[in-house]
Amino acid sequence: MKNIIEFKKKPTILATFTIGGPKESCGPMGKYIHKKLDCDKFGESSFEKAERKMLTYTVEQLIKHCKFQQEDIDAVISGDLLNQIISASFMARNFDIPYLGVYNACSTMSESLIIGGCLVDAGYYKRVVCATGSHFSTAERQYRFPLEFGSTRPPQSQWTVTGAGGCVISNEFDKDLPKLALACVGKVIDFGVTDANNMGSAMAPAAMDTLFRLFKSTNTTPKDYDLIVTGDLGAFGSRVLKKILLDKGYDISSNHVDCGELIYNIKEDDFQGGSGAGCSAVVFNSYIYQLLKEKKLKKIIFMATGALLSTTSCQQGDSIPGIAHAVVVES
Amino acid sequence: MKNIIEFKKKPTILATFTIGGPKESCGPMGKYIHKKLDCDKFGESSFEKAERKMLTYTVEQLIKHCKFQQEDIDAVISGDLLNQIISASFMARNFDIPYLGVYNACSTMSESLIIGGCLVDAGYYKRVVCATGSHFSTAERQYRFPLEFGSTRPPQSQWTVTGAGGCVISNEFDKDLPKLALACVGKVIDFGVTDANNMGSAMAPAAMDTLFRLFKSTNTTPKDYDLIVTGDLGAFGSRVLKKILLDKGYDISSNHVDCGELIYNIKEDDFQGGSGAGCSAVVFNSYIYQLLKEKKLKKIIFMATGALLSTTSCQQGDSIPGIAHAVVVES
Numbered sequence: 001m002k003n004i005i006e007f008k009k010k011p012t013i014l015a016t017f018t019i020g021g022p023k024e025s026c027g028p029m030g031k032y033i034h035k036k037l038d039c040d041k042f043g044e045s046s047f048e049k050a051e052r053k054m055l056t057y058t059v060e061q062l063i064k065h066c067k068f069q070q071e072d073i074d075a076v077i078s079g080d081l082l083n084q085i086i087s088a089s090f091m092a093r094n095f096d097i098p099y100l101g102v103y104n105a106c107s108t109m110s111e112s113l114i115i116g117g118c119l120v121d122a123g124y125y126k127r128v129v130c131a132t133g134s135h136f137s138t139a140e141r142q143y144r145f146p147l148e149f150g151s152t153r154p155p156q157s158q159w160t161v162t163g164a165g166g167c168v169i170s171n172e173f174d175k176d177l178p179k180l181a182l183a184c185v186g187k188v189i190d191f192g193v194t195d196a197n198n199m200g201s202a203m204a205p206a207a208m209d210t211l212f213r214l215f216k217s218t219n220t221t222p223k224d225y226d227l228i229v230t231g232d233l234g235a236f237g238s239r240v241l242k243k244i245l246l247d248k249g250y251d252i253s254s255n256h257v258d259c260g261e262l263i264y265n266i267k268e269d270d271f272q273g274g275s276g277a278g279c280s281a282v283v284f285n286s287y288i289y290q291l292l293k294e295k296k297l298k299k300i301i302f303m304a305t306g307a308l309l310s311t312t313s314c315q316q317g318d319s320i321p322g323i324a325h326a327v328v329v330e331s
Numbered sequence: 332m333k334n335i336i337e338f339k340k341k342p343t344i345l346a347t348f349t350i351g352g353p354k355e356s357c358g359p360m361g362k363y364i365h366k367k368l369d370c371d372k373f374g375e376s377s378f379e380k381a382e383r384k385m386l387t388y389t390v391e392q393l394i395k396h397c398k399f400q401q402e403d404i405d406a407v408i409s410g411d412l413l414n415q416i417i418s419a420s421f422m423a424r425n426f427d428i429p430y431l432g433v434y435n436a437c438s439t440m441s442e443s444l445i446i447g448g449c450l451v452d453a454g455y456y457k458r459v460v461c462a463t464g465s466h467f468s469t470a471e472r473q474y475r476f477p478l479e480f481g482s483t484r485p486p487q488s489q490w491t492v493t494g495a496g497g498c499v500i501s502n503e504f505d506k507d508l509p510k511l512a513l514a515c516v517g518k519v520i521d522f523g524v525t526d527a528n529n530m531g532s533a534m535a536p537a538a539m540d541t542l543f544r545l546f547k548s549t550n551t552t553p554k555d556y557d558l559i560v561t562g563d564l565g566a567f568g569s570r571v572l573k574k575i576l577l578d579k580g581y582d583i584s585s586n587h588v589d590c591g592e593l594i595y596n597i598k599e600d601d602f603q604g605g606s607g608a609g610c611s612a613v614v615f616n617s618y619i620y621q622l623l624k625e626k627k628l629k630k631i632i633f634m635a636t637g638a639l640l641s642t643t644s645c646q647q648g649d650s651i652p653g654i655a656h657a658v659v660v661e662s
Contacts, residue, residue, distance in 0.1 A: 001402040001428065005455045046647055071332040075516055083414040084641035085434050086649075089519055093639075093652045097332065098516035100442060101639075101654075103416050104432045111431060115446060122453030124336045142643075185406055185429035188420060308424075308432075310415035312473075316377055318417075321424045323432075 003184055003217040010179040011120040013329070014127070014170040016285035017061045019054045021136070021162025024274075024282065027264045032286035033163070034061070040137065040162050048082065051135035054164040054278075055080070055091040058131050062168050073097050073168070074125035077116045079108040081134050081160075081277050082142060088132070097129075105306030106203075106232050107186065108132045109165070109281040110325040113302075116169045117180040117327065123171070131166025134276030143196070143311060156198040158234045158260060158275035165281030167289070178292040181299075181328040184214040188308065190321040196314050200237020200260075200272055203305040206322035207233060208244045210303060214326050215250055222252045226297045229288055231280035231304030231324070232260035234272030259283035259304075280304035292331040299330045334515055334548040341510040342451040344660070345458070345501040347616035348392045350385045352467070352493025355605075355613065358595045363617035364494070365392070371468065371493050379413065382466035385495040385609075386411065386422040389462050393499050404428050404499070405456035408447045410439040412465050412491075412608050413473060419463070428460075436637030437534075437563050438517065439463045440496070440612040441656040444633075447500045448511040448658065454502070462497025465607030474527070474642060487529040489565045489591060489606035496612030498620070509623040512630075512659040515545040519639065521652040527645050530638040531568020531591075531603055537653035538564060538636050539575045545632065545657050546581055553583045557628045560619055562611035562635030562655070563591035565603030590614035590635075611635035623662040630661045 018033050025036035035057065042050040042057075059076060063069070076095060078088035079102040092099035104111045112130035119125045137147055139160040145151040169180065189209050193202040207230055215221060222228060233241055238258045245252055259280045260273035284302055291297045303326035309318075349364050356367035366388065373381040373388075390407060394400070407426060409419035410433040423430035435442045443461035450456045468478055470491040476482040500511065520540050524533040538561055546552060553559060564572055569589045576583055590611045591604035615633055622628045634657035640649075 002405045002456055003429075005450075048643055048647060074333045079434065081415075082641065083643060084412075084436065084639065086639070086641045086644045089435075089639035089652055089654075090644070090649070092519040093521050096518060098334075099435075099519050099654065100433070100446065100516060101435045102432065103410065103434045104420075104430075105415065115431065118450060118453060118455055119336075122449060122455075124449055124453075125333055185431060187427060188423040188430050190424050308415065308417070308420035310413065310417045312379055312414060313417045313421070316379060318421065321420055323420075323430065 003213045005183040007117055007121040007180050007182060009121050010181055011117050011169050012172055012174050013178045014168040015062055015065050016167040016289045017058050018165040018282045018286040019058055019163055020282055024161055024163050024263060029263050029283060029287055032290055047135050047137035051133060051138050052087040052090045055087050055131055055133045056094050058164045058166045059129055062129055062166055066168055070096050073127050073129055075100060075128045077102060077112040077128055078131045079103045080132055081139050104323050105308050106275060106277050107304040107306030107323050107325050108277045110302060110304040110327050113327050114183040114185060114325055120169050120171050127168055127170045129166055129168055132277040132281045133164025134160055134278035136160045136162045139276060154197045156236055156272060158272045160276040161263060161274045161279040161282060163278040163282040165285035167285055178329050178331050181330045184210050184326040186210045186323040186325045188321045188323050190319055192319045194319045196309060199307040200234040201240055202307045202320035203233055203322035204237045204240035207241050207305050207324040210324040210326050211245060212248050222250055222255060225299050225301050227300040228252050228256045229300055229302045230258045232275040233258050233305055234260045235266060236272050295331050297331060302327050302329055334544045336514040338448055338452040338511050338513060340452050341512055342448050342500050343503055343505050344509045345499040346393055346396050347498040347620045348389050349496040349613045349617040350389055350494055351613055355492055355494050355594060360594050360614060360618055363621055378466050378468035382464060382469050383418040383421045386418050386462055386464045387425050389495045389497045390460055393460055393497055397499055401427050404458050404460055406431060406459045408433060408443040408459055409462045410434045411463055412470050435654050436639050437606060437608050438635040438637030438654050438656050439608045441633060441635040441658050444658050445514040445516060445656055451500050451502050458499055458501045460497055460499055463608040463612045464495025465491055465609035467491045467493045470607060484602060485528045487567055487603060489603045491607035492594060492605045492610040492613060494609040494613040496616035498616055509660050509662050512661045515541050515657040517541045517654040517656045519652045519654050521650055523650045525650045527640060531565040532571055533638045533651035534564055534636040534653035535568045535571035538572050538655040541634060541655040541657050542576060543579050553581055553586060556630050556632050558631040559583050559587045560631055560633045561589045563606035564589050564636055565591045566597060567603045623660060626662050628662060633658050633660055
């Protein structure tokens, strides 16, 4: 089994764009988010339509920012958390561009980067857009309770990010822009966590497995990377990851950050941080990309993490499998 | 924009496996289906668990049939129709193999073949498994009505296939086995159909668009292919496709078949044929693959078709976007 996908030509991340809801825009990532929303309905009649509009706006702005036309993009690779990934599919309806729908829950951003990276690196396509997003209010009412119910959130819970983020992956070489160097596709790992409010714990074993295989296969250690960025393990999940990875011999305590921890001013007694497909998409494509572009980071691991549950699987008594896809990005 | 992905090394479809429910096993495809179920619960406590067991069994048998171990497979690419593609994710939980979750509704089989084909053709991976499935009873109660309700089905409706199918895509050359030659990734096309019981009509425009771009970009005509196999347009949707493609100058009336029409002994006043991610997966990986292997077919287009709706999008008044991904397979 091959653990590592090596991008021989190192496709360039030509541009990124992010959009954040009011809560996200007021947080620590606010100054890096490209478009800040005053209202999380974004002028639409439902939260679901607002979610797809955020994704659509992201793709539009990516094309515009690069001064491209739609025909300059060979494919859009996208997914989201809603049933049947309708946000991504309805976004793609607005463009005359081929579309590949992907879903690995909150790890969809790095999954799309891996597939997009391969398609460009191998020369099948010149440029692809990878984008994903989520919305607190659509996720909350789909996965948990009606919003009007005002349910109490347990201390181990996370807050689904309202936001979207995406990037253009291109075969155009630009020495000043960040590049995809290699990738490690995640396995589905399930340690038997059944608490749908404790997704950090459910995802941490998968995150550990992917990092372990990446370090082992590339003969590297955590010190070889300026930063190891996980998706949305949250404060508690991050602690679990650090502990179980240390048991395997790798110490990431000095250079690990989690997008879920970065995006909000976390009050520990309130919640564990952000989550959702939009969480890693917003933080990676704004703050992390900016640091890479400014060469403040030279080599990082970006690994979005996903909890592969559904309301049906929870109601039928299943535990929550996790997955984590990693990409190594170099500036 | 690049319409065509050309597989330079033409990856081999090393093996296929299919499993069918009782209704499917009694139909015209029965003699080609590898594993026929007597009971659509497959020994499980719920239809959802039966669906994931069919997918798991398919992947297990593919590995076994090729005399491989799990470590000989570099990735599993899979998706299904359930919310959050839980059948695919829980299937992948049973294997120690990296997993990419994909979703384009009933066109997921050809989508997975395209992504898997690229990963193998470009040399990132040696062998991948592409598999998908569906189940009448899980789809019916998720998308439409509780099964106990016994709702009347309108004449334009289709019957979701209970079954799963998959194949091993490999870089091993074998002149006697079918190969992936090229692919055309679909665009999301929406002609405004809002009847969730008439998915053939919703998908036909997307099928037309993909075939049109494939013929145009490869400078071929329908006559250059022994068979043009669509996924689950059904009887009515197939008629719509033939009509609107003829308007564009391409006549596929003499060599078009639809997996949805092939799988059941269709009574036209009853329903329009099969549908679901398992429909094209079962027919392609049993009957069509067999004909290719026997060289009774030399060059075909396999194009699974998908309707990108969800109950939420329907309830919020959205129309049904369609998509169709095509692969050209040569014997």
